[in-house]
Amino acid sequence: MSQPSLRQLFPTVSSALAADALDHLNLTNQCLAPDVVPLSPSHTLLGRAFCLRAEPAREIRPAVPYQGLLHAMEHVQAGEIVVFGTGRSGAAGVWGELITTACRTRRVAGALTDGLIRDAAKLAGGPFPIFSRGTVPYDSKGRLDVVAYGEPVTLDGVPIRPGDVLVGDLDGVTVIPAEVTGRVAELVADKVAAEDAFRAAVAESGSLADAFRRYGVL
Ligand SMILES: O=C([O-])CC(=O)C(=O)O
Ligand SMILES: [Mg+2]
Incomplete structure (x- = not known):
């Protein structure tokens, strides 16, 4: 028998309901910091994590920019949420409208970062849900490099592993460890x-x- 989809498992869910359920299981540190918010009130998340990690760039003028990002984004699957761990960097907008366009074509379910995004005016009215700490016009080139994907990341002290379930809405983001999703x-x-x-x-x-x-x- 095929596995039920997340929509079938969670016909009604919110970040608060998920946090209550996790409290019941004594998992009491599963919500991101309250400054990680949706770009639009209508933006909500329900999907499994595809993890990326970015670090301060090693070269200010790289000969071949965006290598880590471009490589990682070839691997994200339909239904996944891109989790962009930056260590709460304010150096650059790690997400924008062109990355979003690629993700919409791939039927990716949303994006989440503890850093910043850009191109907000083009993204705020759109259907693709994006959660971040805010916006800045700066490009990631020469500022932040994607150094890993498909590995666990930690956002705001909450570990997120590939395949963990993310529930996001106006209240914030709750992380459900994959192994307790059914419960x-x-x-x-x-x-x-x-x-x-x-x-x-x-x-x-x-x-x-x-x-x-x-x-x-x-
Ligand atoms: O350049 C970037 O890294 C992000 C961006 O502006 C876009 O996706 O349009
Ligand atoms: Mg752009």
């Missing part, structure tokens, strides 16, 4: 049902305390 999906489904019952009760009575006594969630 997290069950816990999220339970919490969605409990929250639905809680919401109906509290809308009627106006008492959080009563609803909490009955349903045990918040």
Whole structure:
């Protein structure tokens, strides 16, 4: 039997619901820093990580620029989210509209970086979800080099391995380790049902305390 897709596993999910489920499993350090935000409120993430790591460039005027980036981006697959670890660099925009165009053609599910992006005006209204700490006009050439892909990266102290599941929305980004994805999906489904019952009760009575006594969630 084929594996269920992430959309089938998570018909309803949010970064908060995923964080609650991970708390339940005592995995309490799975969310990125609150300054990693979507470029547009409509941008959400659900997909498996494809990891890249960038470091300060070794040469300011490389004879052949973008080598690591170009090589890595030939390997990203449909449905994956590009996770661009930069060590929270503010040196350059590591993501832009041309990389996005290639990723849309490859049906990549989104991009996430602890660094900065550029070409925001062209990307903000588009459907491709991009999460970052902000924008800067500087190019990565001569500033940041992609030195690894397909290896674990750490963003904001949260380890992300290739294949881990990312859930992102206006609240932020939650990282679900691949091996607990099925269990997290069950816990999220339970919490969605409990929250639905809680919401109906509290809308009627106006008492959080009563609803909490009955349903045990918040
Ligand atoms: O040059 C870069 O690295 C990013 C960029 O502007 C683009 O993808 O359009
Ligand atoms: Mg550009």
